[in-house]
Amino acid sequence: MTDRAEQRQALLTSILDEDWAQGRASGFARRAARYARRRQRARAALAGATLVALVAASFFVSREGRGTGGSSATRENAPRGYEIISDDQLLAELHDRPLLVVQSENGAREFVLLQE
Numbered sequence: 001m002t003d004r005a006e007q008r009q010a011l012l013t014s015i016l017d018e019d020w021a022q023g024r025a026s027g028f029a030r031r032a033a034r035y036a037r038r039r040q041r042a043r044a045a046l047a048g049a050t051l052v053a054l055v056a057a058s059f060f061v062s063r064e065g066r067g068t069g070g071s072s073a074t075r076e077n078a079p080r081g082y083e084i085i086s087d088d089q090l091l092a093e094l095h096d097r098p099l100l101v102v103q104s105e106n107g108a109r110e111f112v113l114l115q116e
Contacts, residue, residue, distance in 0.1 A: 087111075 087109060091099070098114040 085093075090111065094113070100112040100114055102110045102112065104110055
């Protein structure tokens with residue numbers, strides 16, 4: 001440092017030294033440090049809560065993909081809201097009604113009831 005900068009530094013140090021130890025500047029510095037510590041604790045708590053939420057979400061998502069674990073016999077015997085029948089059974093049920101049977105490009109048949 002130059003001689004003038006050293007003198008200025010010495011002057012500021014002598015003027016503010018007592019203030020930083022006991023005066024208004026000391027109170028300001030303590031409040032600023034308290035605020036900084038509070039912010040640091042809040043960030044740490046937020047990071048912890050985020051980690052817990054991510055772990056819980058991944059746990060629930062992984063459990064959802066597994067299914068109920070029931071046997072296939074139980075799933076086959078479960079009641080449905082509909083019954084799967086063959087095309088011939090459908091035609092036998094609708095023998096008096098006009099029905100249009102259209103075969104799609106992939107080979108599947110589509111049944112359209114013309115009047116009801």
